[in-house]
Each structure stands twice: as C-alpha cells, then as structure tokens.
Amino acid sequence: GENVEQHPSTLSVQEGDSAVIKCTYSDSASNYFPWYKQELGKRPQLIIDIRSNVGEKKDQRIAVTLNKTAKHFSLHITETQPEDSAVYFCAASLQGAQKLVFGQGTRLTINP
Amino acid sequence: GAVVSQHPSWVICKSGTSVKIECRSLDFQATTMFWYRQFPKQSLMLMATSNEGSKATYEQGVEKDKFLINHASLTLSTLTVTSAHPEDSSFYICSAPSGRQPNEQFFGPGTRLTVL
Numbered sequence: 001g002e003n004v005e006q007h008p009s010t011l012s013v014q015e016g017d018s019a020v021i022k023c024t025y026s027d028s029a030s031n032y033f034p035w036y037k038q039e040l041g042k043r044p045q046l047i048i049d050i051r052s053n054v055g056e057k058k059d060q061r062i063a064v065t066l067n068k069t070a071k072h073f074s075l076h077i078t079e080t081q082p083e084d085s086a087v088y089f090c091a092a093s094l095q096g097a098q099k100l101v102f103g104q105g106t107r108l109t110i111n112p
Numbered sequence: 113g114a115v116v117s118q119h120p121s122w123v124i125c126k127s128g129t130s131v132k133i134e135c136r137s138l139d140f141q142a143t144t145m146f147w148y149r150q151f152p153k154q155s156l157m158l159m160a161t162s163n164e165g166s167k168a169t170y171e172q173g174v175e176k177d178k179f180l181i182n183h184a185s186l187t188l189s190t191l192t193v194t195s196a197h198p199e200d201s202s203f204y205i206c207s208a209p210s211g212r213q214p215n216e217q218f219f220g221p222g223t224r225l226t227v228l
Contacts, residue, residue, distance in 0.1 A: 099146055102157075
C-alpha cells in the first residue's frame with residue numbers, strides 16, 4: 001500500500017522567514033496530495049492541495065510543488081507569522097480510492 | 113460549505129464498557145465515510161472505511177469486532193469501541209468526501225476518548 005514519509009518532524013523559524021516541509025510517497029498511482037494544518041485538539045484543516053497533473057500551486061503565502069518523477073511534494077510558507085505555528089500533515093490519495101494516507105507530521109514553531 | 117459533525121466531542125468511560133461515536137454529514141450526503149485514530153503527538157491513522165448499506169472495510173491490524181462501524185443512512189456513520197481499555201484512549205476523527213472535488217475530504221471535529 002501507499003506509504004508517505006514527512007520531514008522534518010519539527011521546524012523552528014524566525015517570524016518573516018520561510019518554512020519548507022517535504023514529503024515523499026511510494027505509490028506512483030497516487031494523484032491527490034493535500035496539506036493540512038492541525039492545532040491542538042482540533043480537526044485537520046485543509047490549507048492547500050495539488051493534483052498529479054499540476055507541478056505547482058500557490059495561494060497567497062502558501063505554495064505546494066510536486067515532482068511526480070521523484071515522488072515527492074513540498075509545502076512552502078513564506079513570510080511566516082506566529083499564527084502559522086501548528087502541526088502540518090501531508091497526505092496522499094490513490095486515484096479512485098478516496099482514502100488518505102498521512103505523513104508523520106511536522107511541528108512548526110514561528111519565533112517572534 | 114459542507115460540514116461534518118461528531119458527537120460527543122469528548123467522553124470518559126470505565127475500562128470494559130462500550131462507547132459509541134457518531135459522525136454526521138450535515139448538509140450533504142455521504143455514501144462513504146472514513147474513521148481515523150490519532151494518538152498524542154502522532155499522525156492520523158486510517159482505521160476503516162464506512163460504506164452506507166454495506167459492511168465497513170477495515171485497515172490491516174484493526175480489529176473489526178472491537179471497532180464496530182455502522183453506516184445506516186447517507187448522513188450518519190457510527191463507531192462503537194467495544195470493551196474499551198486504556199490503550200484505546202485516543203482522538204477519533206471521521207471524514208467524508210466533499211463531493212465537490214475528487215478525493216477532497218471534510219473532517220469532523222474529533223472525539224477525545226479517555227478510558228480509565
């Protein structure tokens with residue numbers, strides 16, 4: 001089955017700097033790659049997603065890139081703010097299967 | 113936007129008892145729902161896929177007789193943790209496909225289960 005690896009597990013950056021989180025997946029049939037932000041005790045919140053027919057997608061300060069050949073995708077957050085502090089999860093979904101396989105998560109801390 | 117609710121939001125029970133968690137799609141129909149378990153400081157792990165009108169599909173290693181899933185209507189799936197033990201204490205989250213975009217999921221707010 002699909003396996004998603006995520007790193008780093010923790011990331012600390014200064015406010016205003018950029019943060020990058022990377023994920024790799026194992027199944028080349030996967031075609032949907034969402035990123036979620038989760039605050040303590042809350043539900044995962046979709047922040048951006050990308051499909052396999054696109055190489056990059058951007059939404060204001062957040063961008064995601066996908067390299068299908070290498071089977072990895074990355075989340076980029078620019079001009080980080082204290083409210084960006086949370087745990088971020090990547091996930092992958094097989095075409096037609098709908099169910100998500102999550103990465104291990106990255107605890108992002110933005111230092112004022 | 114589409115909303116998924118869960119009830120209860122938290123529950124504390126004694127070891128050996130059973131606990132039922134409800135997952136509802138409030139303004140859309142869901143023939144499929146997913147149940148995840150999340151231990152503290154860990155990721156979400158898919159437990160099972162709930163299918164309306166048919167048996168649930170369980171992931172490898174998940175005991176179907178311990179985690180009973182019923183998807184009796186197009187808006188409700190229930191997860192019953194039977195004979196709960198302290199190691200079952202976790203954050204249980206359901207999700208449902210949005211129906212707007214392929215593979216897109218809406219998550220419920222989660223249920224914190226503590227077994228004493």
